[in-house]
Amino acid sequence: MGSVPPELSLDFRPTFVPKTISTFLKEVSLIGNVPDKVSKLDAFVKRLEEEMRKIDAFKRELPLCMLLLNDAIVALKEESVQCMSRNVEPVLEEFIPLKNKKENNQSEEDGALITNKKEKDSNNNNCNNNKDKKNWMSSVQLWNTDDDYSSISHKLDSKRKDGDSSQGCKNRGTATAFMPFKMNLGFAVRKEEKEEIPVHGLTLLTPGIKNLKEESCSTGSRTSCSRAVSSSAPNAQSTFRSVPQPLSHHQQQQQQQQQQQTARKQRRCWSPELHRRFVNALQQLGGSQVATPKQIRELMQVDGLTNDEVKSHLQKYRLHTRRLPASTTSPANQSVVVLGSGLWMSQDQYGESSKGSSSQSGSPQGPLQLATNTGGTSNPGGDSMEDDEDAKSESYSWKSHIHKPGKDDV
DNA sequence: GTGCGAATAT
């Protein structure tokens, strides 16, 4: 029994228990023999790197772990290098930490140290190193580069107020949770499409993103968001400790663009059908002058339609229909059924408005499932009568229907 | 905090 090697025994012996870095370093410092020191350091580093590999898949969830591990690795490697340089040869003036080990596991032990010098001399040679570095950095930057974050949040905060607007940073700040460092537009767009559907609350989105996004939505407007996109690659090369290194103007612009696109809501396309519902609602409510966005939206029963959208549309509607105060203003009555005529928009505009849901009479229509943002998401419900309409019809044009004052406006 | 309307931005 006593002869059982530690590896085989089940109990956790001290040697098996992970040491803290400081403890470990202390121990190592007691070792007089340099090679031993180094090998011990290297061994530990190896373990750390293995660990890192293991959590690599979760780096997004565990950014800090990655960071800590990496820090530890870097520190230990530095220590190792120092040991060597102190006692052995002057060779290594600079040790480039990084995970080359990942790829050249063994070669590192044998050759890395030797080659370091070279690498240092010609930074261009260490493709592998750099590549790794970049990869790693890019993942890390997602969450924590303080610099990036602060600068971004700064932008967000200072947002509007023309003062800053000169930068053109729209940062509507709409939540953009964890955008993959290279967020691509496709992604952003999709996110927004989805964002639209949730009126009823549940729409599953990528958790992280969705949450923030919704939050910002529900509060009526922009919200700060943890934005973590950043230049990534370029800086990665030099150090982990976030190097300030300013972005080029071009890069900044790109970033801003990305932010914008990410943040800005997708345009709602007011298809004829949609508009028809809108007008219907208006009529039921007694006219555009008295109807309020919320009421309208409720009457419209359109999935995903927001108050803001209705409000905006109403504003436009009023613009086009205003003037006419005269006699018309007796709510309620004229209401229904005026659609074709007085309506500031002629019926044909809506396409054959009789299709499917057209209830000019003010009778409630089934919920319209509209995913009709300009992007043209297909409606989940599948049914959506007017979907086809939507599909082919673009937003109607206001101007083509010169408003006829009078009753249309009710 | 919400809803609204006007103003402004995109």
Place this chain on the structure above:
DNA sequence: AATATTCGCA
């Protein structure tokens, strides 16, 4: 031009 966002107010 059409829609989105912001802003100030009730």
